Amino acid sequence: MTTQRHDFNAQPFLLEELPPVGRFSLRVRPGQREALAAALGLELPTAIGQRSSAGQTEVLCLGPDEWAILTAEAERDALVAAGAAAYAQIPHSLVEVSDREITLRLSGAQALTALTAVCPRDIDAIPVGRGARTLFDSATVLLWRDGPQDFRMDVWRSFLPHVRAILDKITVELKSGL
Amino acid sequence: MLLINCPYCEATLPELEFAYAGEAHIDRPADPSALSDEEWRDFLFIRTNARGPHFERWRHIHGCGRFFNAVRDTVSDRFLMTYKAGEARPVLNALEAAE
Numbered sequence: 549m550t551t552q553r554h555d556f557n558a559q560p561f562l563l564e565e566l567p568p569v570g571r572f573s574l575r576v577r578p579g580q581r582e583a584l585a586a587a588l589g590l591e592l593p594t595a596i597g598q599r600s601s602a603g604q605t606e607v608l609c610l611g612p613d614e615w616a617i618l619t620a621e622a623e624r625d626a627l628v629a630a631g632a633a634a635y636a637q638i639p640h641s642l643v644e645v646s647d648r649e650i651t652l653r654l655s656g657a658q659a660l661t662a663l664t665a666v667c668p669r670d671i672d673a674i675p676v677g678r679g680a681r682t683l684f685d686s687a688t689v690l691l692w693r694d695g696p697q698d699f700r701m702d703v704w705r706s707f708l709p710h711v712r713a714i715l716d717k718i719t720v721e722l723k724s725g726l
Numbered sequence: 727m728l729l730i731n732c733p734y735c736e737a738t739l740p741e742l743e744f745a746y747a748g749e750a751h752i753d754r755p756a757d758p759s760a761l762s763d764e765e766w767r768d769f770l771f772i773r774t775n776a777r778g779p780h781f782e783r784w785r786h787i788h789g790c791g792r793f794f795n796a797v798r799d800t801v802s803d804r805f806l807m808t809y810k811a812g813e814a815r816p817v818l819n820a821l822e823a824a825e
């Protein structure tokens with residue numbers, strides 16, 4: 549009888565569902581970007597994938613005229629008010645989408661491996677401190693890379709059971725040394 | 727899998743993030759009611775169906791979300807170039823010479 553040796557990993561990665569935050573979708577024409585950023589008290593980065601933060605508020609550039617903004621629950625109203633005050637001078641679209649997504653945090657030794665198993669994009673090519681809107685199996689997600697093995701993933705809530713089921717399957721595979 | 731360069735993301739990314747959106751540089755008629763049925767049919771349905779370099783639209787739907795244009799060789803499936811929506815149609819001879 550032969551014995552096979554596997555490198556078992558008891559906990560390939562940690563999967564956490566993070567508490568709710570304020571989420572906004574912001575659209576503004578490039579020519580008005582700087583003025584709006586000043587009015588909202590935020591930095592709106594111009595390179596797709598680039599991030600900025602101010603206090604507990606985080607911004608991710610998704611497109612040439614599109615940003616995702618995450619805020620603490622307590623700061624939601626202030627952001628909405630700042631947008632409304634600037635609206636007449638700086639036409640833009642600031643839509644609250646807080647209930648649309650749920651954030652998963654993946655961290656630990658094989659977090660990157662787990663994402664690589666599902667996402668067609670080269671996840672390791674996303675530098676730490678940046679992010680991307682990308683594809684996780686069939687679900688569009690916002691991926692934030694906070695560390696080499698530390699990711700946050702904003703998933704549309706209707707896709708969450710599907711995403712979690714895939715991650716559960718990957719956990720089993722990684723645990724068994726596949 | 728095809729790798730497609732998104733001119734907005736300035737990155738070469740897997741085809742799965744993109745959606746094909748038909749032939750490029752087809753202008754909607756300025757005055758549709760002035761067209762004959764045959765002209766309207768041609769606008770809606772008749773395409774060049776090129777064998778070789780083809781100007782086509784793509785959308786980076788699972789990424790930046792933008793539409794852009796591409797020149798793809800329908801024989802080799804090779805992308806000759808991609809460029810932003812609204813930019814002029816590139817000259818083919820120069821592209822082919824560069825290939």
Ligand SMILES: [Zn+2]
Pocket residue numbers: 732733734735736786789790791792
């Ligand atoms: Zn893109």
